[in-house]
Amino acid sequence: MPLRLVQVNIKARDDSALGRFWADALGWDTSSEGPGVTNVEPAGFTYPDPAVLYVDVVTVPDPETVDYRVHLDLATTSLDHQRELVARLIRVGATPADIGQRDVPWAVLADPEGNEFCVLSPG
Structure with a gap:
């Protein structure tokens, strides 16, 4: 069976604000599994769905130390x-x-x- 990418994880200083930006950008919805995590997912998404790619935005305490945390x-x-x-x-x-x-x-x-x-x- 082929391997399939199902999630992109983006580290952020403010998961909620960055998650809202990406949800607005993609026309998707947000949810959360707990403090510090914003899930950005297509409308009607039910986890787990191996046919859907979704984004988790996770707050990290440390500042960015390299130029890119992610590039989409x-x-x-x-x-x-x-x-x-x-x-x-x-x-x-x-x-x-x-x-x-x-x-x-x-x-x-x-x-x-x-x-x-x-x-x-x-x-």
Whole structure:
């Protein structure tokens, strides 16, 4: 049986705030299994579901010591979709990021805690 990725775990200073950002960004819901953990999951998700990828945002006491705790790439279906998605992500709290990418067909943004992610061009 093939192995399947089912969860991405993001470390954060504020799991609730960062979890809300990613839920808004993805159009998903949040839940919590306890203090310091925000689950970001598709609407109607029931754990465990090996066919669904979900995100756990977990508060950690130590500050980030490397440039990236996580880097996600988001897919788009058209150039219009890419532009709309970038605009929506900025409205919910992302900021444009310059990581030296120069002239590329994807957009680099950062979440509210500074984790960079890309909004890919279609194809």
